[in-house]
Amino acid sequence: MNNISILLAEDDNNLGLLLRNYLTAKNYETALFINGNLAFEAFPTGSFDLCILDIMMPEMDGIKLAREIRLLNPDIPIIFLTAKNQKEDIIDGFKSGADDYITKPFSMEELLYRIEAILRRTTSPAVNRKSESYSIGGYSFDTLKQMLAFNDQTIKLTTKESELLELLCRHGNEILERNFALKTIWIDDNYFNARSMDVYITRLRKYLKKDPSVKILNVHGRGYKLIS
Amino acid sequence: MNNISILLAEDDNNLGLLLRNYLTAKNYETALFINGNLAFEAFPTGSFDLCILDIMMPEMDGIKLAREIRLLNPDIPIIFLTAKNQKEDIIDGFKSGADDYITKPFSMEELLYRIEAILRRTTSPAVNRKSESYSIGGYSFDTLKQMLAFNDQTIKLTTKESELLELLCRHGNEILERNFALKTIWIDDNYFNARSMDVYITRLRKYLKKDPSVKILNVHGRGYKLIS
DNA sequence: GTCACACTTTAACTTTCTTTAACAGTAAGA
DNA sequence: TCTTACTGTTAAAGAAAGTTAAAGTGTGAC
Numbered sequence: 323m324n325n326i327s328i329l330l331a332e333d334d335n336n337l338g339l340l341l342r343n344y345l346t347a348k349n350y351e352t353a354l355f356i357n358g359n360l361a362f363e364a365f366p367t368g369s370f371d372l373c374i375l376d377i378m379m380p381e382m383d384g385i386k387l388a389r390e391i392r393l394l395n396p397d398i399p400i401i402f403l404t405a406k407n408q409k410e411d412i413i414d415g416f417k418s419g420a421d422d423y424i425t426k427p428f429s430m431e432e433l434l435y436r437i438e439a440i441l442r443r444t445t446s447p448a449v450n451r452k453s454e455s456y457s458i459g460g461y462s463f464d465t466l467k468q469m470l471a472f473n474d475q476t477i478k479l480t481t482k483e484s485e486l487l488e489l490l491c492r493h494g495n496e497i498l499e500r501n502f503a504l505k506t507i508w509i510d511d512n513y514f515n516a517r518s519m520d521v522y523i524t525r526l527r528k529y530l531k532k533d534p535s536v537k538i539l540n541v542h543g544r545g546y547k548l549i550s
Numbered sequence: 551m552n553n554i555s556i557l558l559a560e561d562d563n564n565l566g567l568l569l570r571n572y573l574t575a576k577n578y579e580t581a582l583f584i585n586g587n588l589a590f591e592a593f594p595t596g597s598f599d600l601c602i603l604d605i606m607m608p609e610m611d612g613i614k615l616a617r618e619i620r621l622l623n624p625d626i627p628i629i630f631l632t633a634k635n636q637k638e639d640i641i642d643g644f645k646s647g648a649d650d651y652i653t654k655p656f657s658m659e660e661l662l663y664r665i666e667a668i669l670r671r672t673t674s675p676a677v678n679r680k681s682e683s684y685s686i687g688g689y690s691f692d693t694l695k696q697m698l699a700f701n702d703q704t705i706k707l708t709t710k711e712s713e714l715l716e717l718l719c720r721h722g723n724e725i726l727e728r729n730f731a732l733k734t735i736w737i738d739d740n741y742f743n744a745r746s747m748d749v750y751i752t753r754l755r756k757y758l759k760k761d762p763s764v765k766i767l768n769v770h771g772r773g774y775k776l777i778s
Numbered sequence: 779g780t781c782a783c784a785c786t787t788t789a790a791c792t793t794t795c796t797t798t799a800a801c802a803g804t805a806a807g808a
Numbered sequence: 809t810c811t812t813a814c815t816g817t818t819a820a821a822g823a824a825a826g827t828t829a830a831a832g833t834g835t836g837a838c
Contacts, residue, residue: 521826
């Protein structure tokens with residue numbers, strides 16, 4: 323166990339069990355509740371570090387649940403699960419204080435990335451801040467500081483630049499799927515976000531061109547490959 | 551070999567052999583079994599790192615097999631192969647502890663991506679795909695960078711060009727079957743994809759004509775042979 | 779509050795990649 | 809020889825991605 327405890331509220335039992343098993347396998351202590359009421363009753367007793375709430379649930383929906391939880395603990399990170407194209411849900415979700423949300427269907431890997439990202443943002447620096455750093459050819463990239471260094475020159479990346487470069491690094495020398503990247507970073511993989519991503523790819527390529535052995539290759543119709 | 555050993559259970563012999571050949575070529579040690587019983591009997595003897603199980607199989611189906619395997623080894627990654635739109639299968643699959651599933655038809659590259667993704671999640675740090683390079687007469691071809699070099703001139707190949715040339719190289723001086731190439735790269739071996747492949751063969755021949763000893767020969771009705 | 783600034787998205791235009799089409803040439807069997 | 813399926817080549821059409829600039833958006837300083 324890594325001492326992280328997750329409250330999971332999901333009424334679809336198949337998905338719920340799948341998620342619980344997966345998160346448990348990933349060393350997150352996970353408590354599953356099949357509706358909002360049960361989750362809310364359990365919340366004060368367990369000392370949870372993170373909540374994953376389905377929005378559409380009978381009895382008490384995820385948004386209402388989030389508001390109640392926030393009254394008890396204003397700082398706890400909350401990730402919403404929602405079906406696609408429920409824009410209103412998403413807006414309501416953010417109003418009720420979501421830190422993040424993820425649209426169904428999603429891959430386990432995607433959810434895991436979100437959890438890690440959110441824990442990185444919210445847990446205190448002293449605790450488990452493992453500063454990941456990648457070396458990309460002659461560059462070195464610190465994901466936490468969001469700094470990209472080449473020899474003595476260092477530039478600060480923006481959040482999106484850094485997140486995209488991190489995903490590329492994680493999938494180093496293999497394909498990073500467009501949709502995966504879009505859903506993990508932009509949440510929604512619509513046309514405009516896809517074009518936005520193109521702009522960021524261009525920018526990253528510009529940053530990385532000092533070392534000619536480093537390349538971000540496009541795989542037509544699928545995604546990108548960072549090679550070094 | 552990269553020391554990764556895969557158990558593959560698939561009753562369709564065509565697909566089974568195609569998969570085994572491809573995975574073997576990609577340096578995964580692969581054992582193929584044509585039904586669930588045989589696979590299960592063999593499981594304890596071979597020390598496998600990953601299972602790829604067809605769901606629909608006679609005798610013991612993939613889901614039952616997965617459960618049995620999980621009893622022996624709760625952590626081994628399992629990928630299911632399933633026909634499209636078999637939602638129930640997928641859900642059952644996840645209940646029995648699948649890590650991922652892939653719906654037929656799929657490309658080899660897609661499966662490879664899933665395998666790498668799952669290994670990335672379960673083994674750490676990342677298994678970086680090494681850059682393979684082939685020499686073809688006076689040319690040198692880097693599969694990862696997708697670059698084809700002749701003397702001081704280097705051209706960048708597109709993804710499809712590179713995939714096709716890689717298959718040709720891998721079958722160097724022997725025959726690359728049309729259907730194998732089509733299924734591996736284009737997924738579907740229909741008429742239009744076949745014609746598309748012809749176009750790519752023409753293009754590769756153009757790239758390779760600087761060295762007259764290099765030839766892509768057609769074997770009528772069967773496929774192509776790269777000689778150098 | 780509003781101004782300035784950094785960050786992100788949208789827009790417009792260009793280039794590249796893949797597939798489809800059209801037509802020509804070639805091998806093999808009836 | 810003649811027919812038919814297979815292959816070769818080139819051009820075109822359509823979709824995806826590259827690039828640059830402008831327009832939004834939010835955030836902190838004052």
